[in-house]
Amino acid sequence: MKNDIYKTHLLLKNKKVSSLELVTEAVKNAKNSKCNTFISLTEETALIEAEKCDKEKIFNNPLMGIPYTLKDLFITEGVRTTAGSKILFNYNPPYDGYVSSALKKAGSILVGKVSCDEFGMGSTNENSAFGPVKNPLDLNKVPGGSSGGSSASILEGSSFFSMGTDTGGSARLPANFCGIVGFKPSYGRVSRFGQIAYASSLDQASPMGKSVLDIACVMEHLTSPDPKDATNAKLPPMKIVHDLLSLKSGSLKNKKIGFCPEFISACDKEVAASLNDALHLFRKNGASVVEVSLPSVKNCVPAYYVIATSEASSNLSRYDGIHFGFRKSHQGNLEDTYCESRTFGFGEEVKKRIMLGTFSLSSGYYDAYYIKACKVRRLIANDFNEAFKSCDVVFSPVCATSAFNLGAMNSDPMQMYMNDLYTIPVNLAGLPAIALPFGQSQGMPTGFQLIGQAFKDEDLLMIAGGFEQNFSR
């Protein structure tokens, strides 16, 4: 899995490698995982599909025959889908969601379902009912979360790309902690049909890969209009791979990159140095770097944790021990069954958030918390709108530190929540953002994110691609 998707596609097309060879290697690496990456392996069907692909298919698109993994929040027909939770440990969905059916249609081959924080709630992948995932670059460190299994599977060579989800940074943070690329599209760009909901107004399916071009190859197959999701933007499918392949040097000339100096100075020394180096590289390649102001961003964490937990408390009410998944008690009355199934089925973090959300939505507190948080959300979106009057994209840290040790934040949940400071504003404002690896801190990868204007995902990817071209990793 050394090559990126497009180069591998050319090898497949010219019969220099077969899909079966790729999938066999991916499965072998998945089985040898030292990081507790997988919840379910789909070895048997993957090998059959690969063989079929080599025999019957023309490699007419870059995803055909390519092995990949899905965060276990994506519904897959006949393949166990747990959301990283005990409450769904035995749930076998009867249908494919949008993402898995679109990727099947493209001919890519699912190697397995990877671990994540339970229902996407977390920043380290330590909140999975299946045990924590480790960072393949250093087994004592977290891979980032909640899509930690996704980034681990790419580094371990069991997938060329992985689908994560991003509600408040869950694809960008693990990408940043593992030195890969993570892209959160504009809210509504990829259908959420069949994506297990955490916070519906923030959730977005988010591809992770080794390069901007990898992301583009995946996005072209994920952006068809979908009537099954009322919040889907229903725009025509993205066309971007060709443009990225024909990107000329000098593409960053005259691009305007906005940044907030105080975001950079608040980061660890080495992270800040990498951020400044990256800005220097933008300047060196003809972009202009301008200061912008995002004054409401400092209020994003409390607003996010009110909105996200409120939506979660409503979304997770469907897990009642009756309809599907885990049922604790067969005795007692209906209420006991609800109560015991949820008590034993949900993990601590999930229960904490259901209680927080139920509190914020309860009468008497609704105006003080939920409505107030929605107002803050509007202010943050306004800040970005203002900033985009003077720049094409906003440059920002993903996280103030690189990956930290497993367990390091266990005693301080507030510090863990504050970690999301730079990723959350993007979800609150519904914008697209891409995390790119650049430099190191404490011997681990670090990087930055570029934030684009709503539904200008293609423009954002072109600028990210322009940067990547000028900085050979």
Ligand code: GLN
């Ligand atoms: N860390 C954030 C949270 O726990 C973001 C999670 C996500 O994006 N799924 O809510």
